[in-house]
Every structure is written in structure tokens, then in C-alpha cells.
Amino acid sequence: MPVQEFGMSLTRRTLLSAAAASSVAAFTPFKRAQAATPVRLLLSWFVQAEVGGFYQALAKGFYAQEGLDVHIDMGGPQVNTMQILTAGRADFVTGYDFQTLRGIQGGMPLLTVMSSFQHDLQGLMTHDNITDLAQLRNHPILISSPAHASYWGWLCKKFGYSPAQAKPYTFNLQPFFLDPEMAVQAYASSEPYEAQQRNVPVKFFPFADLGYPPYGTPVLTTHEFADKNDATTQAFVHASLLGWQDYMRDPEPGNALIRKANPRMTEGQIMFGHSAMAKANVVEGGDTKTLGLGCMTEARWQATYQFMVDNYLLDKTVNWQSAFTAKFTDRAKVMPA
Numbered sequence: 001m002p003v004q005e006f007g008m009s010l011t012r013r014t015l016l017s018a019a020a021a022s023s024v025a026a027f028t029p030f031k032r033a034q035a036a037t038p039v040r041l042l043l044s045w046f047v048q049a050e051v052g053g054f055y056q057a058l059a060k061g062f063y064a065q066e067g068l069d070v071h072i073d074m075g076g077p078q079v080n081t082m083q084i085l086t087a088g089r090a091d092f093v094t095g096y097d098f099q100t101l102r103g104i105q106g107g108m109p110l111l112t113v114m115s116s117f118q119h120d121l122q123g124l125m126t127h128d129n130i131t132d133l134a135q136l137r138n139h140p141i142l143i144s145s146p147a148h149a150s151y152w153g154w155l156c157k158k159f160g161y162s163p164a165q166a167k168p169y170t171f172n173l174q175p176f177f178l179d180p181e182m183a184v185q186a187y188a189s190s191e192p193y194e195a196q197q198r199n200v201p202v203k204f205f206p207f208a209d210l211g212y213p214p215y216g217t218p219v220l221t222t223h224e225f226a227d228k229n230d231a232t233t234q235a236f237v238h239a240s241l242l243g244w245q246d247y248m249r250d251p252e253p254g255n256a257l258i259r260k261a262n263p264r265m266t267e268g269q270i271m272f273g274h275s276a277m278a279k280a281n282v283v284e285g286g287d288t289k290t291l292g293l294g295c296m297t298e299a300r301w302q303a304t305y306q307f308m309v310d311n312y313l314l315d316k317t318v319n320w321q322s323a324f325t326a327k328f329t330d331r332a333k334v335m336p337a
Contacts (some may be wrong), residue, residue, distance in 0.1 A: 041073070042090035044096070046262055050273055075093075093221075096214065111322070115215035116282075121216055121277070122186075123208075153311045188280055192276070249337060255274075
């Protein structure tokens with residue numbers, strides 16, 4: 001994408017013609033808005049169901065109840081969220097664990113304060129005759145450039161793929177639809193929808209089921225911001241987690257704001273995305289039953305660090321412990337409904 005560019009589909013690519021940025025403010029009375037603390041959340045990608053919890057928190061007034069006046073800005077392929085965050089032009093951004101650790105390696109003071117999803121929604125989409133990813137040896141696989149810096153090397157080692165199998169993924173699924181031997185990187189809530197619209201039977205193999213360790217759609221700030229604005233950070237995390245909890249039960253309030261912020265997103269696309277997240281149990285799965293929504297563990301972050309080191313994506317000297325804190329989600333303790 002940028003971070004979620006790892007799973008960007010043709011549907012997402014068509015969104016490039018949408019406005020480069022969009023803001024939605026919490027619907028609060030004028031007097032309250034004057035007194036509220038302004039907060040800017042910058043998304044790593046376009047507005048869609050995969051960020052629905054934040055829009056639900058706006059629509060249901062959870063941010064306002066915490067004394068926050070939150071604006072959500074839409075990202076995209078030309079938006080460098082980490083630079084904007086570290087320059088102080090955003091208070092929080094959505095990111096990706098690999099991107100965070102590489103940023104820390106480069107000297108950025110990044111801090112993850114919550115995860116949206118307990119695992120990433122990335123995987124491979126194949127035609128429906130494939131029952132195991134090992135069957136893809138010698139098959140062409142459409143892979144984007146960022147995938148070479150994340151999971152492609154791991155897939156090659158795990159399933160015996162060769163570098164020659166990787167073909168450029170331009171976020172056009174037409175080659176996949178035409179070639180029954182081809183597979184393509186995919187995001188559970190995106191590419192399969194496009195295949196469904198084309199009546200092409202497919203299978204989706206989530207990387208998380210194979211041991212791929214990163215969390216999904218984490219929220220980051222900087223160490224300095226969190227230290228100086230502990231109460232604001234706590235309020236934002238708590239309201240966001242309430243938004244995610246509520247969105248998975250009744251998404252329509254958040255979806256109404258999603259459609260307003262990004263008119264190119266159809267109702268079918270939004271509902272497919274919501275359904276895919278529910279099916280994968282990414283919001284309320286994993287460790288949330290005991291630790292609460294948005295939780296992150298040292299074991300998982302260490303696994304992501306080790307994955308990157310083992311696949312030559314990160315220097316082993318990187319201080320991975322500085323990449324996250326669980327204190328805000330621990331305090332919030334928003335449990336699965």
C-alpha cells in the first residue's frame with residue numbers, strides 16, 4: 001500500500017482518478033468543535049471498507065465523545081505518509097509493519113499505537129483448479145514491485161518458486177483472467193471481488209495462514225507526539241477501537257461517510273470488503289479475546305522482525321521493540337462484542 005499497494009487491485013487502480021485527498025470532520029456542535037482537540041489521521045490508501053472503523057467512529061460520535069475533532073485525509077500512491085507524519089503534518093497515519101521497521105532502520109522515530117487487524121489480508125489468488133500453492137511451481141505469478149521487498153522471497157523459499165516466475169503486476173487483472181495457469185497477488189477484500197464481478201471462479205490463499213506475521217492496517221504516530229500528547233493518543237485509540245467494534249456489527253453509518261469521501265467506491269465493493277474482513281475475523285480474532293481489540297504482542301512483533309531479517313529485508317541490529325507500544329490498547333481494553 002504504498003503499503004497496501006501489496007494488495008492493490010484493478011478496482012483500486014481505477015480509484016487513481018479520484019481526488020488525491022479528502023477530509024471528513026466529526027459531526028459535532030460548533031461549540032464542542034471549538035473546544036475539541038484537533039487531530040489529523042492520514043490514510044495510506046484510498047477510502048474503502050478496510051478503514052471503515054475510523055469512519056464509524058466519526059459517524060457515531062466516538063471521537064467527539066473523547067473531546068477530539070478528527071479529520072481523516074485520504075492517501076494514495078503519491079502520498080508519502082511517513083514523511084508527512086515525521087514532519088508533523090499528520091498526528092496519526094495508517095501503515096504497515098514492514099514499512100515501520102524499515103523506517104526505524106532509517107532513523108525515523110515511528111511508534112505503532114494500535115493495530116486494526118490481527119493479521120494482514122494479503123495472499124495469492126489462483127484459478128479454482130489450484131488446491132495448494134506448491135502447485136504453482138513454474139506457473140506465472142503476477143507480483144508488484146513492492147512485493148519483491150516483502151513476501152516474494154519468502155514464497156520462493158517456502159514453495160520452491162523461481163525468480164523467473166514473477167511477472168510484473170500492473171494492477172490490471174486481465175492477464176490473469178485470460179491465462180488459466182496464472183496466479184496473482186491479492187488482498188482478500190479486493191481482487192476476489194473483481195473476479196466475482198467477472199464470473200471467474202477463483203481461490204484465495206491468505207498468507208497469514210502460512211505464517212506471514214505482520215498485523216494489518218496499524219496506526220502510527222511518533223514517539224515525541226505520544227509522549228507529549230498521552231491523553232490525546234489514548235482518546236484517539238479508544239474511540240478508534242470503539243469504531244471498529246461497532247463497524248463490524250452495523251457498518252452503514254461508516255459506509256455513508258466512506259461513500260461521501262470516495263464516491264468511486266460502489267456499495268458492492270464496500271460490502272464485499274466488509275464481508276471479507278468479517279469472514280477472516282481480522283478485527284476480533286487473534287489475541288483480542290483476552291487482550292482486546294487493536295492489541296499487539298511482543299511475540300508477534302519479534303516474529304515480524306525475524307521474518308524480515310531472515311529474508312534479508314532488515315538489518316538485524318534494528319531496535320524492533322521501539323516500533324510499538326501496547327499501553328494504549330491495554331488501557332482502552334475494548335473487548336470483542
